[in-house]
Amino acid sequence: MSIIDKYTTTFGLVKKIDAFGYLDYLKQNPDQPRKHGKVLLVTADTPLKASRGEGKTTTTIALVDALRERGVDAAAVLRQPSMGITAAGSKGGASGGGKSSLSHPELIDWGLCGEMAAIACAQNLLVSFAEKAVDEGVLDTILVPRVSEVPSRSLRSIAVDYGKGTVPERVVLTPTCELMQIVVLSRSMDEISERVASMIAGTKDGVPRKFGDFVDLWRITNILSDAVKPAKTETINGSPIYVHCGPFANVSLGIPSLVSVEMACAEHDVVVVEAGYGTDAGAQKWLDIASREFGAAWPAAAVVVTRATTWRDDETLAWRYPFHVSRLESLNIPTFPLINLWEGEDDQVPELLAQAKSLGFRKPIVGNLFRDGGDGLADQLDDFVSVISEDTKAYAPESRRGNTLMNRIKLLCEEAYGVPADRVIEKDGFADSLTAAQDLCANAGVDFNSLALVAVKSPATMTDDDHKPAGERTVTLKKVEVHAGAGVVQVNLTASLTTPMPKIV
């Protein structure tokens, strides 16, 4: 029995692992056998629309299968897809497809072991306690939104206590809520408690009040007791896959829980992490939030997935894919283009390879991953395996906490979207929103500049209009929102959705 088995329990067809307990044990017992796996980031081209993925999960699964076929001890960590969105038909599940599939995708697609529902419940309970605080005169305004697990058009705008107080309110989807971020970022139940206690519940006479002032935190942590445990499942080829937490990549953190990746790194030599949506979203967030501000491993290599059609069919958007590849290479992350072919596209391979060569890319990995799975990739991974086998020193990027938010936003726009500081525009109301957020933090005793920056944006666009020539592209700043418990400040950019409540289809 290996050490991790003592922290593992069976939940139906998956295992759940007490990652907090296991990682704490390893910390207390540094002489115990463990691995120090490298993180490989699978990210993608910016998709043409939110509901059309490039195939990141499919690639992640195929890649792990292919690496294991080559004898590499690889595993992958996936985010849990939003059950509500899947059930609503707004998009497919995010569990791969065809020969690049999980053995039980239905588990991942349909709520796993209730993790997301528990997080939704816990945040809704916080709102209920805030209401009680209003009744008792402790609060007069609630600042935490209610959470819904399923999307619903009419929840975009609601009023509660209708006919009496008639209080307009926000309802957000579970993958966007602050408590989801807290579970993603926390490394212990105590840390979750502390972060929940630090969440700003609302205000009383304009003065912020935190949940720690009036909530029994054990009620929240009890609800979360199983939700904090990553799930372990496998691909149809038996490769290990961990699944934990599902913050959206466009409007939240876009990464699986930090502990799920750390746990996987203690068990495997190579851990493929899927970072949601395009390089401008999930990858940016892994690098700048998880690695830079919260101590997650810097990737030893990256794969940037695209579909031939996304890359090429709209000439005015064709700049995005090379931009992403170059950006990651410029950060000294060896970056492998991967072209995920669809049926009928096999004959395009020579042309795609030539195009990649002309752009100075590393040789692309090309395959129809749905049809051929990891078998189609294994032979192409020589360079990739060689890169990840190098004995490189772990790179730890410097934190940007302490710099002003505006400076950090401008840096982000330049680095991740290619828009220089002088084309970052402040929309009417942005300055007020920024001042309000700064004041809120000042009154709550929170150091505003210590909060990590989370960009809230459309998944399908990097700038106000990606079709414009490079020299004319702009980014418009719209709104600032503080999640003091999670330790992040969210800035809405360009075409962000303020209430991400997709259509039922």
Add this chain to the structure above:
Amino acid sequence: MSIIDKYTTTFGLVKKIDAFGYLDYLKQNPDQPRKHGKVLLVTADTPLKASRGEGKTTTTIALVDALRERGVDAAAVLRQPSMGITAAGSKGGASGGGKSSLSHPELIDWGLCGEMAAIACAQNLLVSFAEKAVDEGVLDTILVPRVSEVPSRSLRSIAVDYGKGTVPERVVLTPTCELMQIVVLSRSMDEISERVASMIAGTKDGVPRKFGDFVDLWRITNILSDAVKPAKTETINGSPIYVHCGPFANVSLGIPSLVSVEMACAEHDVVVVEAGYGTDAGAQKWLDIASREFGAAWPAAAVVVTRATTWRDDETLAWRYPFHVSRLESLNIPTFPLINLWEGEDDQVPELLAQAKSLGFRKPIVGNLFRDGGDGLADQLDDFVSVISEDTKAYAPESRRGNTLMNRIKLLCEEAYGVPADRVIEKDGFADSLTAAQDLCANAGVDFNSLALVAVKSPATMTDDDHKPAGERTVTLKKVEVHAGAGVVQVNLTASLTTPMPKIV
């Protein structure tokens, strides 16, 4: 490996059993070994208030432990408590206490394996699909309420699509929703599909439309795939306990799922079923709904729990306990009074026994179950074991479907609350509500008189004023609501809560 093991999977510290599959196997294989256990009903005196239980779950646990101590193969089936209510502090968990406890009460109290959350999600998804149907012109009015897992004061009255359509809406707790009733009453996933398809989603130009007309039912059944499986856990003494579904007893069915009880009866000789709140609520519903209309087993015996203080301290309410005991005996159910003592009440035993004797009760079972557990009961169970060991023919009560609703309501008031037909009062608006419900059913092709009657009432009162003398007590009928999918018609009586959304405490 026994047959049921093939239908059993481990979920953390509990087992989950595919009861649908197991019972279907037994039906297809009548020669396979199985038991035909008897059902014992544990019910109670009407409590003084909703948040003050008499100790039914504590009794159920102690009774099973005591029966097993005596060599009887007994098990119990409990409803799952509402996590939201427990987490909100509105009441304690319903998992016993002290020496009459489950081995892991925290699991039951804090959401088990997400069953309730899945049911909430699924009903909310139905509402979302109904909204889509409104957008597409298929519906113009939605009749199914949204569900919340946690109570929240301000959800008592909400408006959605606020500022545009501004549609007033209802939000109910998971344990009160129609989908919970459907899961409780269904014996297969196909039956769940059919019942969901039969739910009246809303109306279009006044004509009812059912979910079967426009919803992909597989989305709903996928969400419910694990929620339909009863959980198995145990008492601290190792006695088997099944837990499944949690409809409130005052405003819904008050019973665990039918399949959970049937499965337990196939495995054990004696199955103790806890029926929620007083005899006027949970027991009435087991007898008149589960047994009479849905084929559940008629109890071979009953235990009616009271606390000494509930029974005696308010003289004007002291009639209720003997009423309950006599009512069950009059149905030929051998009924054992059980007095659950609290600390400091041991010296009252002789007086309580004398009082019971003077009322013609069977000899009461008396114990401090929190302090002493099943050990305190085992010696007192001679009569009880003798009764349940008798080889009696299973009684199948006659269905009352087909009779008019008014006739059935009057019969219920007489039998369960002791109020004759001429003191059943119709509140202003009741007749209109009844007519509207009848019209809705007529237009939907539903036989109104075939729907099983569910009384919706306060848990703490049987009549409009239980303090009045017997000859002056009345019951007021307030409202009628159809749950066509569940196959029930709900009638609000006396002090019912129209939106059961308890206080956060």
